[in-house]
Amino acid sequence: MIFRDRRDAGRRLAERLLIYRHNAIVLAIPRGGVPVGYEVARRLEVPLDLIIPRKLPIPSDPEAGFGAIAPDGTIVLNERLVAYCGLSVGDIERISKEVLAEIRRRAREYRGDRPLPELKNKNVIVVDDGLASGYTMIAAVRAVMREHPKRVIVAVPCSPESSVERLEKEVDEVVGLAVQPYGPFAVASYYESFPDLSDEEVKALINQAPVT
The missing domain is CATH 3.30.1310 (Ybab; Chain: A;)
Incomplete structure (x- = not known):
């Protein structure tokens, strides 16, 4: 499975996450996870915020x-x-x-002066544009767990199978569209367009998205 760009990946990923939309929030990992998370939050009609591991x-x-x-x-x-x-x-x-x-x-x-979101008793969907080793995502979800959410879901367009297995020990659900069972893995190889994002692009998407 190849995605046109991060927003295309987010739109496709969102269809797999509709069952979690009740009392949910999307936390995107900048920079690359923000366009993905933006599309997920928009489709689910839930707030978008950031977590920055x-x-x-x-x-x-x-x-x-x-x-x-x-x-x-x-x-x-x-x-x-x-x-x-x-x-x-x-x-x-x-x-x-x-x-x-x-x-x-x-x-x-x-974030500027915007307060941190309330995560207690919510379905928290943590989104990135892909997993590599998974350690950055693990740090993020362990921090989220300290806020006593109802459920934590990791959602990524692409990942090696080993990283999915590593994350499954940490969270309630891992949703991945393209899970590579073996061989060298690179997130960028799953995208036709995979440009670096600027801070300005991240802020623009956050400002356009639903907020808590």
């Missing part, structure tokens, strides 16, 4: 991550990578502090 970059290879951190400080580590890279507790604390500062900067940029 980020990977914890490996110092020698910043494009790769050894785990992830959520806005509330929830940390998920790939213990094998931590050991392989020889990262100390001090290294992890320093990197986590730097990444958390960037999360808070982005939150101010995207």
